Amino acid sequence: MSTIQERAAAAAGRAAAEEQDDLSLPPEFVEQFPAADPMADYEPGDDDPEMIPVHLAWIRVRKEIRAIGKDGDYNERGTRYKYRAADTVVQYFGPITIKHGVNVIPFKTEATYGSKQTKSGSTMRECSVVITWHIVGPKGDVIVAQTAGEALDTSDKSTTKAQTVALRNLLLNGGLIPTNDRDPDADRIERGIEAPARSADSYRDEILDPKTSQGRLQQIGYELGNLRMLGQKVVNETGEQETLDSLGRRIYAERTGGGQ
Structure with missing residues (x-):
């Protein structure tokens, strides 16, 4: 059986070992020698985007896209309308964001689920998501944005569909992309002409x-x-x-x- 002195010595040894395991740098050292900027020595190549802030790069993306028309045609159960398909929107944004060094990254996704009964009696899974996006510029700075999306599916695709809707909403709303549809007022009759x-x-x-x-x-x-x-x-x-x-x-x- 160990004595009180032996137990005290053992405790002191453990404390010393724990202190040795703490390899973090003291705060004054970190302040004196801050982390190096990874872009400090970067030299753009011929095909690399210009190193500008993200808000300027995003404006350049928007200026090139200008507008996206409604190429989708929904026609089911007596309802018909035109819409801008998510694939079409991504095809527009994809190459232009690469050109200007912009990345669109889902940073956080919050999803909720439910179920809906169809008229035929089958059950559809409903998914609603709120996604926090990081729009990252060529210099690594970030614009933070949030969009929501909802979708129904009879199998396991409701989450993917809801995320796709949220991405389309981000690109169209965050980019303020018009459809260039003709203004309904353009066809109005004024004074019989x-x-x-x-x-x-x-x-x-x-x-x-x-x-x-x-x-x-x-x-x-x-x-x-x-x-x-x-x-x-x-x-x-x-x-x-x-x-x-x-x-x-x-x-x-x-x-x-x-x-x-």
């Missing part, structure tokens, strides 16, 4: 104008699609007949270097 639509020749003139930006050329394409005018032929700059769609694509390619 219908408001005139814009002519194909006026679009031709704007496309050929050297002052028309690349972003505006993209936007014109969306407008012509919504107005069903892409196939209309006009006289181009060489005096030949050409569709507005072909003209717009050709001029855009020439100004972006895509036609070289």
